[in-house]
Amino acid sequence: MTVWDRPEPPTRPVPLDRKRIVAAAIALADEGGLEAVSLRKVAARLDAGPMRLYGYISTKQELFDLMVDEVHAEILPGRQGGDWRQVLRVRAHRTRQAARRHEWLADLLGGRPSLGPNALAVTEATLAALDGLADLDTVMRAVETLSAYVTGAIRIEIANLRAERATGLSKREWQRAFGPHLSAMLATGRFPALARAVHEGREVDAETSFATGLDWVLDAVAARLTRPPS
Structure with missing residues (x-):
C-alpha cells in the first residue's frame, strides 16, 4: 500500500497529519537541503515524538x-x-x-x-x-x-x-x-x-x-x- 493510500492514525494530543509533516519537511529542506531532513528533525519541528511520525510515514x-x-x-x-x-x-x-x-x-x-x-x-x-x-x-x-x-x-x-x-x-x-x-x-x-x-x-x-x-x-x-x- 502506498503512502497516499494508507489511512492516517487517529489524532492525539499534539495534532498531526501528513500535510503538517510534509510542510515541516519542506521547510527544513528549503533551509538546509535534503541532508537537513530526517524524521527525527521533522518531529522536533512539530514538537512531537519521532515514533509518532511512523504512523504516517514509514x-x-x-x-x-x-x-x-x-x-x-x-x-x-x-x-x-x-x-x-x-x-x-x-x-x-x-x-x-x-x-x-x-x-x-x-x-x-x-x-x-x-x-x-x-x-x-x-x-x-x-x-x-x-x-x-x-x-x-x-x-x-x-x-x-x-x-x-x-x-x-x-x-x-x-x-x-x-x-x-x-x-x-x-x-x-x-x-x-x-x-x-x-x-x-x-x-x-x-x-x-x-x-x-x-x-x-x-x-x-x-x-x-x-x-x-x-x-x-x-x-x-x-x-x-x-x-x-x-
Missing part, C-alpha cells in the same frame, strides 16, 4: 515522495489555456520556478515517475495537451524529451547556484579568478573552437538560456508531431 523515501508531490501543486497551472506549446512552455517554466524556490527538488527530479495526486495531475495536463496530435508512442517520446531537457537544465542551474555559495565567488568573480589559466590554455592553439566561443560568444543569463533551449526543444517536438505517417 521511510524517508516516502517523505521525499510526499514533498515532491506537494511541490507539484505549485507546478500545475490553475487554468489550462493556449495551444499545446503554451501548455508545455508554462509547465516547464513553472517547474524551473519551483526548483528555484525549493533547490532540493533538482535532486529528486528524474528517475521513476512520481505517483502522487499532484504529480499525476501535471502528467495528465501534459498528455492532454498533446492528445490527438500524433500516435501515442510519438507523444510519449515528446514528453520524455521535454522532461529530460527541463530536468537537465534545472540541475545545471541549481548546481551553479550551489557552487557560488560553496566557493563564495559569483560567476563573474570565478571567471576573473580562472581567466588567466583559461587564456593561457587557449593561447596554445589547441582549442580553436573553444577560443572562438569564449571570445565571440554572447553570454546570457540562466532564464534566457532556459527559455531559448526550451523553444528549440518545442520546435523539434512540433516537427515530429506534424510529420506525416510513414
